[in-house]
């Protein structure tokens with residue numbers, strides 16, 4: 490599986506979702522599909538920043554293209570080794586509204602309960618959605 494991923498990935502680019510063009514100074518043709526997993530809630534300090542980040546990454550997707558978003562809900566921190574990172578506390582409604590406001594129609598959404606030990610993170614749920622840009 491790892492071999493297949495390595496063969497498929499053509500380039501690795503720097504990305505900053507807080508910037509209007511997250512790939513600046515590069516400018517790429519808009520994509521058919523954008524996957525964001527466990528990123529925005531770590532990168533954004535508050536809900537306005539989260540909304541802005543979704544608009545920023547929306548600019549990378551072509552009209553009719555899809556966003557696949559994995560968001561962690563009700564989390565304030567997560568651990569990587571001994572380091573603790575803060576996380577924006579989100580609820581499902583805020584995620585859905587922000588995705589719609591960024592120009593997407595949500596086509597599919599699934600919630601799942603998280604039950605890992607509370608010392609690694611304090612999230613309650615995860616939300617995975619597929620949305621189409623209009």
Ligand SMILES: C[S@@+](CC[C@H](N)C(=O)[O-])C[C@H]1O[C@@H](n2cnc3c(N)ncnc32)[C@H](O)[C@@H]1O
Nearest residue numbers: 504505506507525526527528529531532533567
């Ligand atoms: C919890 S990790 C998730 C990593 C990976 N997406 C995964 O699912 O395993 C959060 C990631 O967000 C990235 N990140 C933090 N601030 C960012 C920003 N402003 N723009 C883009 N990515 C950012 C971090 O570098 C880190 O890789």
